[in-house]
Amino acid sequence: xxxxxxxxxxxxxxxxxxxxxxxxxxxxxxxxxxxxxxxxxxxxxxxxxxxxxxxxxxxxxxxxxxxxxxxxxxxxxxxxxxxxxxxxxxxxxxxxxxxxxxxxxxxxxxxxxxxxxxxxxxxxxxxxxxxxxxxxxxxxxxxxxxxxxxxxxxxxxxxxxxxxxxxxxxxxxxxxxxxxxxxxxxxxxxxxxxxxxxxxxxxxxxxxxxxxxxxxxxxxxxxxxxxxxxxxxxxxxxxxxxxxxxxxxxxxxxxxxxxxxxxxxxxxxxxxxxxxxxxxxxxxxxxxxxxxxxxxxxxxxxxxxxxxxxxxxxxxxxxxxxxxxxxxxxxxxxxxxxxxxxxxxxxxxxxxxxxxxxxxxxxxxxxxxxxxxxxxxxxxxxxxxxxxxxx
Numbered sequence: 416x417x418x419x420x421x422x423x424x425x426x427x428x429x430x431x432x433x434x435x436x437x438x439x440x441x442x443x444x445x446x447x448x449x450x451x452x453x454x455x456x457x458x459x460x461x462x463x464x465x466x467x468x469x470x471x472x473x474x475x476x477x478x479x480x481x482x483x484x485x486x487x488x489x490x491x492x493x494x495x496x497x498x499x500x501x502x503x504x505x506x507x508x509x510x511x512x513x514x515x516x517x518x519x520x521x522x523x524x525x526x527x528x529x530x531x532x533x534x535x536x537x538x539x540x541x542x543x544x545x546x547x548x549x550x551x552x553x554x555x556x557x558x559x560x561x562x563x564x565x566x567x568x569x570x571x572x573x574x575x576x577x578x579x580x581x582x583x584x585x586x587x588x589x590x591x592x593x594x595x596x597x598x599x600x601x602x603x604x605x606x607x608x609x610x611x612x613x614x615x616x617x618x619x620x621x622x623x624x625x626x627x628x629x630x631x632x633x634x635x636x637x638x639x640x641x642x643x644x645x646x647x648x649x650x651x652x653x654x655x656x657x658x659x660x661x662x663x664x665x666x667x668x669x670x671x672x673x674x675x676x677x678x679x680x681x682x683x684x685x686x687x688x689x690x691x692x693x694x695x696x697x698x699x700x701x702x703x704x705x706x707x708x709x710x711x712x713x714x715x716x717x718x719x720x721x722x723x724x725x726x727x728x729x730x731x732x733x734x735x736x737x738x739x740x741x742x743x744x745x746x747x748x749x750x751x752x753x754x755x756x757x758x759x760x761x762x763x764x765x766x767x768x769x770x771x772x773x774x775x776x777x778x779x780x781x782x783x784x785x786x787x788x789x790x791x792x793x794x795x796x797x798x799x800x801x802x803x804x805x806x
Contacts, residue, residue, distance in 0.1 A: 461502040474599035480611040485696035490566040495559040506552040516545040530583040533563035574645035585631040664782035668728040681714040724774040
């Protein structure tokens with residue numbers, strides 16, 4: 416109840432500030448400051464009863480998401496904290512001055528810091544930031560910072576991935592019996608946030624934890640990658656190259672262009688992958704990365720089979736008996752018995768199987784195997800990525 420009353424009083428005084436701005440004068444404010452800070456110490460915790468902890472309320476106002484480094488696991492955000500506490504040594508009930516603005520280094524303030532920061536610990540805020548002090552002793556401090564925090568990255572569903580990152584703020588030195596940090600009523604505010612080209616906010620949350628002698632407030636951001644750029648510049652070209660690779664088996668061996676076409680598609684795939692690698696996260700474990708490797712494997716299989724087909728197609732050796740049996744069994748199963756028609760219009764079976772027939776048979780089988788495998792694999796991978804299915 417006491418905490419709620421303090422917040423209500425703060426809101427009432429904050430709303431009344433424009434009306435009170437003309438009250439009092441410079442001389443009165445100067446006298447008040449001299450009286451308040453004559454014996455004030457910035458190293459003494461400003462609550463008169465040390466058996467009770469100093470309660471510090473903490474909110475975060477997010478201004479923007481600067482970037483997320485997947486390799487280093489670093490989230491960079493811009494924002495400022497809204498820190499509130501009651502300083503029992505900065506109260507007054509005389510005169511018309513209802514509030515003061517004092518540099519942050521002139522008063523006691525909790526040694527708040529980002530616990531999971533990516534760089535060394537530094538003091539929040541800067542010298543030119545002022546704290547607002549109301550006559551009831553309520554202090555409002557808003558340090559502005561560019562926060563670099565550690566974040567565990569999961570790119571399994573790249574480029575449709577979501578990342579959840581925490582910003583953990585603690586009072587570094589004081590025990591929980593001295594200073595107790597609690598989350599404010601707003602948690603994380605995104606009203607002043609500028610939209611990022613690559614990341615968008617999915618959800619935010621804030622919670623307060625107490626671990627042993629430490630109290631902390633954790634602000635959690637769930638962000639989602641904007642996938643439009645990657646769809647049009649990476650996914651669609653990769654799918655088209657994979658489809659072109661399958662259609663290598665449509666070209667007849669006699670055309671003379673089959674090997675050249677297969678190598679051209681394979682090299683195009685390889686060159687494109689080197690370009691794409693600069694756009695992909697360097698971390699391992701992406702389903703899309705596995706998809707690229709499978710398509711590259713399809714390309715290797717196609718080049719190898721095409722080389723063997725051309726070798727067999729121009730071979731002068733007799734087709735082995737097991738090859739003829741294999742083809743005849745396959746034709747019987749598929750109801751594709753090879754018949755020819757003589758001059759009298761009578762159908763007769765083809766007696767000998769040539770290497771040309773065998774390579775055509777291999778082309779037919781490989782086309783449908785790879786085509787079906789390619790379609791099924793592409794559909795499954797896209798569904799898994801889009802719906803972020805855990806496998």
